[in-house]
Amino acid sequence: MRGLDIRYFVRRIWMFFLVIFIAASFNFLIPRLAPGNPIGAITSRMANASAGIENGQAMFEAYRKRFGLDEPMYVQYGKYMWNVIHLDFGQSLSAYPADVWDIIKPAVGWSVGLIGVSVMLTFALGITIGAALAWKGTPRIVRSLLPLTMIGGVLPYYLMGILLLYVFAFTARLLPMSGAADSSIPVEFDWPYVQTIASHAVLPALSIILTSLGTWALTMRGLIVNTVGEDYMLLADAKGLKKMRILWWYSVRNAIPPQVTHLAIALGYVVSGAILVEIVFSYPGLGYQLYQAIVNSDYTVIQGITLVLTLSVGFSVLIIDLIYPRLDPRVTYVAESSG
């Protein structure tokens, strides 16, 4: 690909794996550095719940053995790494013997679907509104109405979620209150199922879009305003290009690269970025599962979700680094060796 040589590519991929490796190591280390013991926490909770259990110590040891915590640290570390490579995060502590990956997998789908789509929509809407705000060809009425789209920005998104929930679900009863799909509808790729997914996603998506749209639009407007005085804008006008061509291919095209970087980072945080929205709407995404895991001290699930988050952020940044020379032809990774 243009502006990208194979050595850079290999080094960048290697870097990605290094970052993941280091993150995974911290992920292994931090719970073990923390005071207390996850198994101890669980067995003592069980003991409290049943007002004392017999053979408490034996049970504790059995659990330790089951989770491999009786082995030396380096053996645990080696096994952990080996399992991580195979996306095997072990078994849930609170929902034993459920596999952590089986808990995370559907949640990834819901989160990517809901928040990924919302972030992309916000991006598309935000740059369009920003461009319209900065462009002198925008009709006056449109221009004076556009700032209204920024009102949502003053609310934190979880409050927006509660507000929307109250108005559209609780009072008007137009949309469902919680969940990701109606459980009475069979899981098939057909119209009723799509409909239930969409209707459940509208409010959580809106609470994200309405609260973050303003920031996108304002940064875009600023970036476009910066292009206005550029020499190439004068020449574009002088050439007699049509207004829309100038707006999209000269103004927006030059303003957009930093916004795409921002988008990649925002997408990387998809899985953790909207925990509270998922909680408000009981949406079974990663944020919701993470919250449940924290409440239940489910260390293995927390570790699994953290690692997935690391992977998604690392992967987004990797992708953006690799496609950046496409976005801005002045950026190349070829000249690296010659200085």
Add this chain to the structure above:
Amino acid sequence: MASNPAPNSTEPVLVVRDLSVTYRTPAGPVRAVNGVSFSLRPGERLGLVGESGSGKTTTALSLMRLLQTSAVIEGGQVLLGGVDLLQLSEEDMREARFAEIALIPQGAMNSLNPMMKVGEQLRDTIRAHRAGSNAKATADTDARIQRALESVELRATVVNSYPHELSGGMKQRVCIAMGILLNPKVIIADEPTSALDVVVQRQVMETLRKVQEALGAAVILVGHDMGLMAQFVDRIGVMYGGKLAEVGPVRGIIKDPLHPYAQLLIKSLPNLETKENFRGIPGLTPSLLNPPSGCMFHPRCPQAMPRCATDVPALVEIKTDRWVSCLLYEGSPS
């Protein structure tokens, strides 16, 4: 004022009459161009010289109606082939740009869109004019681009380059090629070589002259480099404080300048033979926010008379093809 300093031989391709442009600024209106009139014969090269702020670039850009939104063209006519460009609708003006009157921009370094390949930027110039009645633009786009690049001595492969991959001189050649794509009648070259070193400057100017002669287009060259002007243009218009102080053939003006400002301007040019001390023109350019009364130049003029502070001189032809706006010459027509 509406008189037209053009030789009577050929029908002029461009006639500018009494053009006035005002910038609205927070400090008040600034009249940057004040009743400028001149005309251009087909194939003629006219230079507009003057110091920064004399209104030369504003004059040039207002011919194509490319001024910032804070600028208002307050009056006058820009007749191109008999059509007043200032009266055209936005859409008709858009069609006229580059098809009838083209611009070779000042900032060659940054005038090309850094995000787009050179070929695409040449192509969209042609495409923007296809839809209109301009039949000549329907000719094969790529062949047209190849021919234009050839005439400015660029390899055909530059179409696949991004602007940052080209040198300053190459970028300026691309801009020249762009300017001639649609065979315009008039080309405005706004200090086209100001960002280039002297060697490249010379090559670019020769290229410009070559393509201009081949095309038969008239050129308005805006700049302040008198040496460059002397080599390139047929006639010179000297601007001062938003007005034309003097218009005439380049040789006449350099050998025998009439307006006191033009005289000082010519004198200030360094001369290798006499090696005099480098002399400037004493005083500062007038504030256009609060312009002097009478003649714009009188506060700095060594030959100023009492009535220069009150009377505004008109641009009059005092010898054949020599136009000057100065009270010294009033009452001495040829």
